[in-house]
Amino acid sequence: MADGDRAGGGNGGAEQSPPPRPLDAIDRDILRILQVDGRASIRSVADRVHVSRANAYARINRLLDDGVIRGFSARINHERAGQGASAYITLKIVQNSWRTVREQLQELPGATHIALVSGDFDVLLLVHTPDNRSLRELVLTRLQAIPEVLSTRTLLVFEETDPGAAADPL
Numbered sequence: 192m193a194d195g196d197r198a199g200g201g202n203g204g205a206e207q208s209p210p211p212r213p214l215d216a217i218d219r220d221i222l223r224i225l226q227v228d229g230r231a232s233i234r235s236v237a238d239r240v241h242v243s244r245a246n247a248y249a250r251i252n253r254l255l256d257d258g259v260i261r262g263f264s265a266r267i268n269h270e271r272a273g274q275g276a277s278a279y280i281t282l283k284i285v286q287n288s289w290r291t292v293r294e295q296l297q298e299l300p301g302a303t304h305i306a307l308v309s310g311d312f313d314v315l316l317l318v319h320t321p322d323n324r325s326l327r328e329l330v331l332t333r334l335q336a337i338p339e340v341l342s343t344r345t346l347l348v349f350e351e352t353d354p355g356a357a358a359d360p361l
Contacts, residue, residue: 212257217242221250222259229263266353274301274319276326277348280334281312288339289313295337299329312344 214222220240224231237247254260269277284292289307296305296316304317320326326345334343 211259212253214259218250218254218259221247221254225251225260225263229265269319273321276320276323277351278318278320278326278330279346279348280316280318280330281344281346282314282316282334283341283343284313285339285341292337292339299333301325301329 217240221236224236224239233244233248233251236251237244240247242250251260267274269275282292292314293305293307296302296314299316299318301318301320302316303319304315306315307313308315318326318329320329330343330345334340
C-alpha cells in the first residue's frame with residue numbers, strides 16, 4: 192500500500208511521479224497476457240502481440256519503470272493453501288486515521304487486500320484464514336482492538352472466481 196503514497200499526495204514540493212504515458216493496444220495486450228501468466232517469456236509475449244522481442248522487452252521495461260506493472264506474483268488457491276475461510280470485512284474508522292489504520296491492517300495475518308473506499312463504510316478488507324474460528328478471532332480480537340476502528344461488518348465469501356485465470360473446465 193505504501194506505493195500509493197508516492198504519487199502526488201500533496202507532499203509539499205517533494206519529487207512527484209511524471210504523468211502516466213498513454214497505453215496503446217499493444218501495451219494493453221501485453222498487460223492482459225502478463226495478468227494471466229506473469230511468467231510468460233519475452234519471446235512468447237512478442238509472438239502473441241506481433242512485435243519483435245526487443246520491442247516487447249522495451250515495452251515491458253517501460254511499463255515497469257512507469258509503475259503500470261507493480262510487480263509479478265502468484266495467484267493462490269487459498270483453500271488448498273490451508274486458508275479455507277475468506278471474508279470481506281468493512282470498517283468504519285475515525286476520520287483522518289487512514290494511515291494509522293492501514294499500517295495496523297497490513298500486519299494482520301491473512302489480509303490480502305486493503306482499500307480506502309467511499310460510501311457507507313471507509314475501508315474494505317479481504318482476509319483469508321484457516322477456518323471460521325480464526326476469522327472470528329481476527330475480527331473480534333484483532334480488528335476491534337484497533338482504537339480507530341469504530342465498527343466492522345463481516346461478509347463471508349462462499350465462492351471466488353479469478354477473472355484473470357483461464358476458465359475452469361466443467
